[in-house]
Every structure is written in structure tokens, then in C-alpha cells.
Amino acid sequence: xxxxxxxxxxxxxxxxxxxxxxxxxxxxxxxxxxxxxxxxxxxxxxxxxxxxxxxxxxxxxxxxxxxxxxxxxxxxxxxxxxxxxxxxxxxxxxxxxxxxxxxxxxxxxxxxxxxxxxxxxxxxxxxxxxx
Numbered sequence: 001x002x003x004x005x006x007x008x009x010x011x012x013x014x015x016x017x018x019x020x021x022x023x024x025x026x027x028x029x030x031x032x033x034x035x036x037x038x039x040x041x042x043x044x045x046x047x048x049x050x051x052x053x054x055x056x057x058x059x060x061x062x063x064x065x066x067x068x069x070x071x072x073x074x075x076x077x078x079x080x081x082x083x084x085x086x087x088x089x090x091x092x093x094x095x096x097x098x099x100x101x102x103x104x105x106x107x108x109x110x111x112x113x114x115x116x117x118x119x120x121x122x123x124x125x126x127x128x129x130x131x
Contacts, residue, residue, distance in 0.1 A: 013047070026099040034092040037064045041097065051076060057106045059097065061089050070108065084110075 003017040016026065020043075028041055040060050046053030055073040062069065068084040088110050089095045096111040 016043075020101045022101055022103045024101040026101075028097040028099075029094070031094045032061075032063070032089060032091050036091060038062050043099070057099065057108075059108065061087070063087065063089070063091060068110070 005012065005014070005017075008014070018024070020026075026043070032039070038061060040058060042058045043056045044053050045056055052073060054075070055071075058069075058071045058073070060069040060071070066085075066087045068087065068089070070082040070084075072079045098109040098111075100107040100109070
């Protein structure tokens, strides 16, 4: 069964059509607008914004500040932000993010560069669930 969401409007706000269990993956592909200064990818546990439903993972790409931040929101409290102190995603370029669901964390893979051999490179890091 294909659960792809192709070319959604931005921002895309909608359900993920399958249950996320350990071993599940979510792939997000896009192109950063040339005038963007930052963007977020949130996996939120519901549609409520006031008060805010939990956010299992928030990926914030800070194009002007030069880093990517990971965090989560649980019971209205933000966790400890984890930062990737390099910025593999660039304005006006394509990006590819894969989230691997684990039992108590997400592993995030960001593909972004083409090496001189024509191969993509990736950065990996994990966000541990805050308890």
C-alpha cells in the first residue's frame, strides 16, 4: 500500500496515513525556496494548536544561523534542543530527510551533497524521547 503524499501545499497539515511503529520510516523530499530563512518539519500527535498537542519530533532548519535543531514537545514542555552545527541543506536546493522510528527515539538522516564521484552524502543523528 502506497501512503505517499505527493506535492502537498505548504504548509502541509494532515494525517500520516499509517501507524508509526519501531522500524517505520518517513521520507520527506523537497526544494528549499530561494528566499527562505528557516523551516520546520513537525510530527505532531494531533491537530490541536491551543493548547499545543505533543510534537514527537520537530526538525528546524535555520538557514541564516547555519544549523539544524531537533526537539520535542511533551505535555506543553519543550525538551532539550539538539543541534547539528553544520547546515547540509541550502537555499534553492533539493533535500531528502528520512526519519527512522525507534522505540524511544527517531534517527534522522539528511541527504544533501553530491560528492565528486556523484554519490549523495548523509548526516545522521538521533533524538531521544524526553521523559
